[in-house]
Amino acid sequence: MIATAGRRRLGWAPSLGPPDRVLTLLALALSATGLLLVWSATRLGGGHALLVRQAVAVGAGLVLMWLVSRVDLRVLRAYVPLAYVLALVSLAGVLSPLGVRVNGAHSWIVLAPGVQFQPSEFAKVALALAFAVPLGELRDGQGRPGFDGVVLALVLAAVPIGLIALQPDVGTMLVFAAMVAGALLVSGAPKRWLLVLVAGAAGAGAAAWQLGLVRPYQLERLLVLVRPGADPGGIGYNAAQARIAIGSGGLSGKGLFNGEQTAGHFVPEQHTDFIFTVAGEELGFAGAALIVLAVFALLWRALSIARHAASRYGAVLAGGLVSWIGFQTFMNVGMTVGLMPIVGVPLPFVSYGGSATVAGLVAIGLLQAVHRSKPMQA
């Protein structure tokens, strides 16, 4: 029933407005930069296999981005419950025998040898979509999210966050929390709700500490942030090597493919979570700052889209997506320059990783869909 209804309503609405070319260009530029940096980080020893895989991921992501950007939000809205349930199922799947442990976290599902994906990346998309439903549609008398809406949104967020906590994947949990906060902020939820949430988060953190739920390595990562010199050979090693790689790049860098630190593979996970160290070393402050600026230009554009969204749903969706990309960028770059604890999150559009790349580009597609949608008839 629902499916037929959906199919009937699904159509490449000719009434959609023009896409935001700047947003697309920025996403393309960042993806291209990512390919160059992945190439540089992996060309010694690894051949071109990783570069090719990443290029395929970018290509697939661009196709999906284009498809998604052409869907009317009202059409999309009908599939949100399905996407959400799929996200939950796949998140639960990583804890099943299908899941693979990588770097201490169960965060991958292997479909076939070599074919694997990271459900938490797609869960970000699903969460952004689902979260916006109650916040955008359940309102009190003043046009703000009602009590029911906020509670429902929090419940919708709590389930995937809980599943990710079981992996455990601290980085993704923090990104989810940022998405919740951003979407709530944009939705116009009353300030007291936001305060209650902040207090609740602080309380939960304290409780986790008291109950011993915080694992020793997580504590160590925080301590390293406070005392960068501590334990340079151990947990502080990654942080120290990342800083050395970036710092040694200087103002203009050593040139693409000329990074000696990069060639020496001193920085672990350099093509994935630590890709920014390659930019720092080889492109210097000029290149690294340009990447950061590009991401923030993209966010700035996305915030404009949120502001001019034709529907509250679109605005809240855009707010969630902006929070995701913005916070994840800050976390990622922050941890390579020693501002943030080292938690594994990729740099959006730039890091190697099929799931993250596709999810990031789909998020751009969603922003375009918000941008192009006509006012929704409620």
Add this chain to the structure above:
Amino acid sequence: MSRARLVVLRLVAVAMLVTLLGRLWVLQVVDGEAYLRAAADVRIRSVPLPPTRGQILDAHGRPLVTNNTRPVVTVDAVALAHQPDGGRAVLTRLGQALGQPYRQLAEKVRLCEAGVSKPCWQGSPYEPIPVAQDMSVPVALQISERQQDFPGVRTELRPVRVHPHGAAAAHTLGYVQGARGRDGLEAAYDRDLAGRAGRRDVAVDNTGRVTRTLRQNPPVPGNTLVTSLDSRIQTIAERALARAVAGSGASSGAAVVLESGTGRVVALAGRPAYDPGVWTDGVTAREYRSLPLLSQAVQGEWAPGSTWKVASVVAAASAGYGLGATYDCPSGYTVGDRVFRNFASADLGLMTMHGALVHSCDTIFYRLADQLWQRGSDALQHTARGFGFGRPTGVDVPGEAAGAVPDAASKRAYWRATRAESCRRAGKGYPELTDRARAAYLTAIARENCRGGGVWRGGDAANLAIGQGGVLVTPLQLARAYAAVANGGTLHSPRVGMKVVRPDGTTVRAITPPVAGRLPATAATLRFIRQALAQVPRSGTASGAFEGFPFGKIAVAGKTGTAESFGHRDTSWFASFAPDPAYTVVVVLPEGGRGGEGAAPAAREIWEGILGLRERR
């Protein structure tokens, strides 16, 4: 839609942007230099590359010491540590292949750190650790071909010193331990032979795994030492010496062959010898103690006996004695209250100095020494020192002995140093000795030395004149003195090394034996001595040994020496030289009996070998 809320998000975004850019600025621009230095420290590890040691060749380019490679199994400790079980499975398999228990291998590849007991690897963790050498080729191949079973294990060829002539000239060539020459030419020319170690700078990742080679400074191979040794003559000398040692019942011996005119060393043979191959596998402390490391040719000292008389004749000539004058050679000559006997108490009648040398008359030299002593002349010692005795020749192999030329001062000093012991022995005797005659003799001397002694007397001079009574020479000293007699009086500091050449064959430097002095003798005196010595193998004391020798082909001249040593058999000497080839050959056989019986036949064998007259007997 609340615009204020979006402004909040924009402010948050700007704050994050500013924070990141500011941090990047500090990191890359403000502190960039410091991080650049830190980067250089972190990424490079240096691995030393050992150079190939230079060869040692003989005068004709034949190798005396060269290098060979042997398979060595090495283990990369870092790669091992990366395996899930820390390399246990690999080492167990390797142990099975090599026939070594796992535990033993594991101990060898442990890196020495705090808390690790020895044995452990003290070198760099980036250096392959050798765990086995000298395994059979099939085993080495098995390991190198089954790399999937032996990750981090490599078989490589490493150079070892090879001595193609075995024990020949082992003492002269010396040996190498831990890349350093420890004795002989290996030590004397270590700076030339060693070469310079290279260095490979490798990039290592955070786990210490080598990711690539950044630069390589290749090792500079050592230079080749070309010696004046003739491996053919060396072999002949070794063989003659070995036969003479065995035939005479001596326990040791030495033979020296010099180029008379240049002071270059042609052969240095010594017994007992050892095979220098023992150093290759490492020597235990017990083995080391039992190795005959003393080079008899350079470090052995014995009384020269009558070979010394050439110096005494020169002393006589310089003191005004006519060489052509006739002297009586009675059976005995009395100095003070002691009768000094001629060899075998023979009365040989009147003879010139020529005859005194040819027939080795002792009594003529006793009288000569007694008269010089009474005159207060030290012509004997002075001349002896002029022949280079009593101090090292300065040969280019380490550890040379000085020999001894006794005189009044040295006798007094020795007496002072030993008086207390002499007086103790004078009272107590030598009860520990089973040889009663020897005990009585030593006790008598002790009594004399306790009472007075330490005074140089006519008897001391008489003994000195015939190369006994505390005179000590090394075979090399005697050889270079005779070479000087042969070459007209030039005393060289002998050299084994002839030139140092680069691996490409170009000469680094030539080594010329420096002139150490001139014999204190006129050309006429030397000619007189040469003529006399030419008679010795023909009709003198060595005529038995040289019977049938082709003097027409080569006019070998020489002098026998028989030094008495109380309680031991005589030390047998023969010192000889020839005009062409202008070589000097000296042979000594301690406890070898009379000079004409032990050493002279061995010297004849060497001469015949040099001439190619006797390839095999």
